[in-house]
Amino acid sequence: MISVAIDGPAGAGKSSIAKAVAKELNYIYIDTGALYRAIGLYAVEQAVTTTNREAVAALLSEIDVTLQHIGGHQHVFLNGRDVSERIRKPVVTVAASHVSAHPEVRTFLLSLQRKLAEENNVIMDGRDIGTVILPNADVKIYLTASAKERARRRYKELFDRGEDVHFDTVLKEIEERDYNDSHREIAPLKQADDAVLVDTTEDDLETAIQKVKAVILSKIG
Numbered sequence: 562m563i564s565v566a567i568d569g570p571a572g573a574g575k576s577s578i579a580k581a582v583a584k585e586l587n588y589i590y591i592d593t594g595a596l597y598r599a600i601g602l603y604a605v606e607q608a609v610t611t612t613n614r615e616a617v618a619a620l621l622s623e624i625d626v627t628l629q630h631i632g633g634h635q636h637v638f639l640n641g642r643d644v645s646e647r648i649r650k651p652v653v654t655v656a657a658s659h660v661s662a663h664p665e666v667r668t669f670l671l672s673l674q675r676k677l678a679e680e681n682n683v684i685m686d687g688r689d690i691g692t693v694i695l696p697n698a699d700v701k702i703y704l705t706a707s708a709k710e711r712a713r714r715r716y717k718e719l720f721d722r723g724e725d726v727h728f729d730t731v732l733k734e735i736e737e738r739d740y741n742d743s744h745r746e747i748a749p750l751k752q753a754d755d756a757v758l759v760d761t762t763e764d765d766l767e768t769a770i771q772k773v774k775a776v777i778l779s780k781i782g
């Protein structure tokens with residue numbers, strides 16, 4: 562099986578790019594952030610403080626998270642319930658960032674991610690895929706863009722969805738998430754030594770897709 566790891570900060574375009582490239586190459590696209598989001602959602606629903614490591618760890622035995630691909634789209638199931646839409650709510654975005662810093666949560670999700678990569682040709686996107694989850698991935702890409710450009714993209718996405726947001730708030734949230742994700746003690750966001758850096762600040766989506774595809778094909782082609 563072939564595995565492609567794509568890591569990088571929030572809003573770098575990982576999911577749109579990985580999804581498109583996976584479709585072209587006929588690989589399964591796996592959005593690992595959705596797994597952390599499902600746990601964040603459960604903690605919010607149980608009214609547990611998401612920064613409280615012990616309290617979140619105590620919930621894990623009650624949680625079953627699975628992924629299914631339906632009509633080419635990834636669906637996330639939390640204890641049998643399809644939560645694919647619910648996990649995109651802003652409150653869950655913050656909760657996911659908090660719970661993902663707890664070592665118990667990362668261990669809980671590790672084997673599920675490795676199993677998916679063992680059984681399928683995958684393009685997996687996340688923060689620690691190339692560094693921790695799949696250190697032997699065939700291709701590793703670190704996808705980034707400036708914080709301002711990432712905030713601009715995220716703002717447009719939220720605006721188009723009809724959400725009432727301010728650009729400055731989106732930028733501040735992106736910067737806070739960058740800080741949380743790259744400063745946590747366990748599996749922080751960082752470029753793997755053997756990852757290819759792709760900066761999409763100046764690129765439109767199609768250009769970025771072709772850049773990433775070219776990197777993959779140059780490694781496995």
Ligand code: DC
Pocket residue numbers: 571593594595597598654657658659661662686687688689690738742
């Ligand atoms: O990619 P995303 O925005 O859906 O990720 C949600 C949160 O989960 C984000 O704050 C970082 C965390 N995450 C992680 O720690 N490791 C991953 N492989 C993917 C996401």
